[in-house]
Amino acid sequence: MMINKVLTLTLNPALDKTVEIDSLETGGLNRINEGRIDAGGKGINVAKVLKNLVVDVRTTGIVAGHQGRRLLAYLDELGIESKFLEIEGETRTNLKVFDRSKSEITEFNEKGPFVSEDDLKRFDILLDRVLNDVEVFILSGSIPPGIKTDIYKKYIEKAKKRDIKTILDAEGELFRKGLEAKPYAVKPNIHELEQLFGRTYSRDEEVVEDIKKLIGGGVELVVVSMGGDGSIIANETETYRVRPFPIEVKSTVGSGDSMVAALSYSIMNNHEIEFIAKWITSAGTMTATKEGTQVCNFEDIRKNLDKVSIEKI
Numbered sequence: 001m002m003i004n005k006v007l008t009l010t011l012n013p014a015l016d017k018t019v020e021i022d023s024l025e026t027g028g029l030n031r032i033n034e035g036r037i038d039a040g041g042k043g044i045n046v047a048k049v050l051k052n053l054v055v056d057v058r059t060t061g062i063v064a065g066h067q068g069r070r071l072l073a074y075l076d077e078l079g080i081e082s083k084f085l086e087i088e089g090e091t092r093t094n095l096k097v098f099d100r101s102k103s104e105i106t107e108f109n110e111k112g113p114f115v116s117e118d119d120l121k122r123f124d125i126l127l128d129r130v131l132n133d134v135e136v137f138i139l140s141g142s143i144p145p146g147i148k149t150d151i152y153k154k155y156i157e158k159a160k161k162r163d164i165k166t167i168l169d170a171e172g173e174l175f176r177k178g179l180e181a182k183p184y185a186v187k188p189n190i191h192e193l194e195q196l197f198g199r200t201y202s203r204d205e206e207v208v209e210d211i212k213k214l215i216g217g218g219v220e221l222v223v224v225s226m227g228g229d230g231s232i233i234a235n236e237t238e239t240y241r242v243r244p245f246p247i248e249v250k251s252t253v254g255s256g257d258s259m260v261a262a263l264s265y266s267i268m269n270n271h272e273i274e275f276i277a278k279w280i281t282s283a284g285t286m287t288a289t290k291e292g293t294q295v296c297n298f299e300d301i302r303k304n305l306d307k308v309s310i311e312k313i
């Protein structure tokens with residue numbers, strides 16, 4: 001049974017090429033053991049998870065050239081409904097190098113194709129159309145050259161006029177300006193929050209202090225992810241420190257996106273914040289156990305909910 005309608009936006013999608021090597025040597029020759037290519041880009045990863053959760057999800061954004069058509073073919077294979085604007089140039093390829101000796105991923109992300117003003121006008125028209133009947137709109141990831149950093153702010157305002165709940169996962173100016181439109185929820189990682197507030201955290205209390213500022217500014221729900229160290233989740237009345245369970249890390253690419261997907265699922269199902277905390281952590285953590293840019297499924301999340309440790313702070 002399909003429930004609800006979510007739209008994810010990926011203005012700068014990618015083909016993610018993941019390669020595995022024994023031990024990364026900078027300045028030396030690295031022999032690749034094996035590799036894979038996945039459809040990538042944050043909104044696309046969110047859509048993959050939501051599809052696994054049987055949510056009625058659609059994904060939009062901008063693709064270019066042969067690589068873009070390849071990406072759309074991958075989405076088709078995954079059964080994900082996509083409405084992308086096709087422009088000139090080439091969709092990027094992002095290289096992810098998994099170092100087996102450290103179980104660590106090093107990422108090399110390209111800039112993406114140039115988007116002209118005319119392209120953007122055409123995309124605006126497409127977006128107006130695909131926002132119809134949407135309940136939650138997710139805006140995440142970087143933007144390609146040619147697009148201004150207030151784009152998410154504008155799109156959040158557009159969605160709010162239609163009473164659509166928005167989730168923002170972006171960094172730098174995109175995040176800062178997007179916040180001015182007061183999205184319903186945000187999921188920065190700890191580095192993105194540090195960048196926003198211009199400080200380095202040494203204690204959870206400091207993180208919570210800044211989370212409270214975001215909530216004071218009009219955001220309803222904030223999740224700050226911290227990789228293997230878990231996350232802090234808060235709304236106006238409650239704050240939780242959440243820690244994942246031990247796993248064998250295969251690729252953390254898409255972990256944050258899986259959290260965002262699970263967050264939107266919880267929002268649509270009116271889950272209590274305590275339950276949301278477990279749900280999103282189980283999702284993010286299980287995605288980290290999958291090779292390349294593959295994501296968790298419903299059973300992965302459900303089976304591990306009780307392994308998540310949460311503490312009210």
Ligand SMILES: Nc1ncnc2c1ncn2[C@@H]1O[C@H](COP(=O)(O)OP(=O)(O)OP(=O)(O)O)[C@@H](O)[C@H]1O
Binds near residue numbers: 188257
């Ligand atoms: N090494 C790890 N071990 C266990 N869980 C992990 C690990 N890395 C990530 N996770 C899980 O995934 C969640 C999100 O991770 P992270 O903070 O790295 O997101 P992110 O920086 O937004 O990632 P991305 O942008 O690559 O999707 C964490 O809160 C945690 O639950």
Ligand SMILES: O=P(O)(O)OC[C@@]1(O)O[C@H](CO)[C@@H](O)[C@@H]1O
Binds near residue numbers: 012
């Ligand atoms: O360059 P951006 O847009 O910030 O991030 C893009 C990206 O690293 O994010 C996803 C994981 O979150 C990957 O699928 C993709 O390659």
